[in-house]
Amino acid sequence: MSTTRFGSGQPLSRRDLLRLTGLAGAAAAFSSTLGACGGPASTNSTGDTKESLTAVVGYGNNQTWDPLQTASAFAMAAMLHCYEALVEGDPLTREPYPGLAKALPEATGTRLAFELRAGAQWHDGRPVTADDVVFTYARALDPAENVLVRTFLTPWLKEVRKTGEHSVEFLLAGPFHYALQRIQTVKIVPKHVFEGRWQDAVAGKVVGSGPYRVVEQAPLSHTRFERFDAYNGTRPAVYRRMLWNSIVEAAPRVAKISGARPAVQIVENIPAANADQLRADGRTVEFADGGNNLWLMFNTARPPFDNKLVRQALHHAIDKKKMIEVGLRGKGTAGTSFINPKLVAQPAANDLGYDPGKARELLRQAGAGDLRITLLTTNTTLVADCVNVLKEGWDAIGVQSTVDAQDTKALFSKLDSGADFQVVATTQNAEQFGNDPDLLIRYYYAGSGVAPKYAKWKGPQAQELSRLLDRTSATGADGERAALVKQALDLLADQAVVYPIVFTQNGTAWDPRTLGGVRAQGYPGLNLNQAKPTG
Numbered sequence: 001m002s003t004t005r006f007g008s009g010q011p012l013s014r015r016d017l018l019r020l021t022g023l024a025g026a027a028a029a030f031s032s033t034l035g036a037c038g039g040p041a042s043t044n045s046t047g048d049t050k051e052s053l054t055a056v057v058g059y060g061n062n063q064t065w066d067p068l069q070t071a072s073a074f075a076m077a078a079m080l081h082c083y084e085a086l087v088e089g090d091p092l093t094r095e096p097y098p099g100l101a102k103a104l105p106e107a108t109g110t111r112l113a114f115e116l117r118a119g120a121q122w123h124d125g126r127p128v129t130a131d132d133v134v135f136t137y138a139r140a141l142d143p144a145e146n147v148l149v150r151t152f153l154t155p156w157l158k159e160v161r162k163t164g165e166h167s168v169e170f171l172l173a174g175p176f177h178y179a180l181q182r183i184q185t186v187k188i189v190p191k192h193v194f195e196g197r198w199q200d201a202v203a204g205k206v207v208g209s210g211p212y213r214v215v216e217q218a219p220l221s222h223t224r225f226e227r228f229d230a231y232n233g234t235r236p237a238v239y240r241r242m243l244w245n246s247i248v249e250a251a252p253r254v255a256k257i258s259g260a261r262p263a264v265q266i267v268e269n270i271p272a273a274n275a276d277q278l279r280a281d282g283r284t285v286e287f288a289d290g291g292n293n294l295w296l297m298f299n300t301a302r303p304p305f306d307n308k309l310v311r312q313a314l315h316h317a318i319d320k321k322k323m324i325e326v327g328l329r330g331k332g333t334a335g336t337s338f339i340n341p342k343l344v345a346q347p348a349a350n351d352l353g354y355d356p357g358k359a360r361e362l363l364r365q366a367g368a369g370d371l372r373i374t375l376l377t378t379n380t381t382l383v384a385d386c387v388n389v390l391k392e393g394w395d396a397i398g399v400q401s402t403v404d405a406q407d408t409k410a411l412f413s414k415l416d417s418g419a420d421f422q423v424v425a426t427t428q429n430a431e432q433f434g435n436d437p438d439l440l441i442r443y444y445y446a447g448s449g450v451a452p453k454y455a456k457w458k459g460p461q462a463q464e465l466s467r468l469l470d471r472t473s474a475t476g477a478d479g480e481r482a483a484l485v486k487q488a489l490d491l492l493a494d495q496a497v498v499y500p501i502v503f504t505q506n507g508t509a510w511d512p513r514t515l516g517g518v519r520a521q522g523y524p525g526l527n528l529n530q531a532k533p534t535g
Helices: 024-029 073-082 130-139 148-152 179-183 198-202 250-256 273-280 308-316 321-326 358-368 381-396 410-416 435-446 458-474 478-495
Strands: 052-057 087-089 096-098 111-115 157-164 168-172 212-218 224-229 240-244 266-268 284-288 293-298 332-334 373-380 400-406 423-428 498-504 506-510
Touching: 052 073, 073 168, 073 224, 087 381, 130 148, 130 168, 148 212, 148 224, 148 435, 157 358, 168 400, 224 400, 240 293, 250 266, 273 284, 293 308, 293 381, 308 358, 308 478, 321 332, 321 381, 358 498, 373 381, 373 410, 381 400, 400 410, 410 423, 410 458, 435 458, 435 478, 458 478
Parallel strands: 052 240, 052 266, 373 400, 373 423
Antiparallel strands: 087 096, 111 168, 157 168, 212 224, 224 240, 266 506, 284 506, 293 423, 293 498, 332 498
16 A cells, blocks of 8 residues: 655645535545555454454544644544543533643633643653643634634633643633633644644644554544553553544445444444344444534525525424434434534524424515525435425425535535525534533634624624623623523524524444443544443
8 A cells, every 4th residue: 555654745724613624635645654554444453352442433534633623523533532632521521621731720710720740741752841732722822823723712712821841821811611621622732743844733643642642544444543551641541452444435334333243343423224223233322412413504695695584484494303204314303492402401582493384474574485595515315315305395385496415525615715605504513622502602603613704694693692602601600601591592593594403313333242431422423532342
């Protein structure tokens, strides 16, 4: 197998917050440098299930591996095993625990002090220092770099400065309730490796301080890991080796965990249609609720979609119950609020529920009775099945619709180039970054999120949402915070600029005869830091 060395990728372009496709040049530059070359994903195996773990992730490993920039499901999941933030969190609850920090800091108004874990090392053997933390956060906060995680840090974090060889201090703009959750999004990187060489990270180079180190990258095939024996944190690697196969197509992904003798121990992104058969094969199959949702986005700079009544009408025309039954095979929840109601039990005042009569009346009030729409969508099976139900609903109220489906990368490339559009339907999941209301809303509506960038939403309501979020995150009173979140959710439902139709469940299957200590999670990828062999 031929390989390309790290560093031969294209220079990092400044991506906006919700570019899902990663850097185009990174896929071509992906490299395999430290381990022997393997065959295609279907032939790779780690062997002994006591010492080795083989997994399948349903997303490509060929997008950017820049820890401050990526939204790649594969890369983000892998980095949880290789990099550390000062504060880490439980994969499901996000309950904070010390990562690179020796202990969680005590909140003291607008200052947070951290001491690094004694003896922490990078995968190349160099010690982790305060300079690495300051270097990482300087880039994360730099408006010129405008990396993805920056939206999660502004406006609450002003500066991170060195106070000793192994200690730093965070200076906050004001009290911020979610500080320990937000710090989890920033993985610390070694200054001596990546300063001036971020293209190496884009192309797949991984040098962290976590329990596993990456030893091989094969684009659109697999990533290999080995235990980092010098790791001295709270969650050391159990396995000597891990192999993660990248299999985007559902059928071969499911086949890997099927039968009497499955080829792998765990597979994520399991379709609901395959759950019963896998259980009959002796697999454990669990589905988890999370932030993954199919949403509609309207171009508010283009009439009549600048009228909220039109946007509301098109939501009311969609039979969400049917969409869950047909498109999601029963594994989903209606979008009665901007946040999955199974995560935050605060339905919006206007739940935008199925009501064709109301949809027609709202279109009449808006003077949009003869509406023709070209709906841009992504071409995954899930989206296609759901969009069929959507189109039926629109057709039934007299809205003539044409569906233009394309791959995610192509769709967002068009949007990035400034292409005009009317309505977009696709899936996204902010929960891979966190699960608090502030993050889940800002992901779409702040900074370079899809609402301001693509939907071109601005004006008094946008400013009011920003004020509500700032007030919510600054208050320490649970009751007041919940009331402010409810106001934000009501505003989002009223405006319906970027708004979920349904939330999907994420399925994971594993072989309980060989693997334990794992849980299904409601966002893409796997967290195997507490996995362990059974039997």
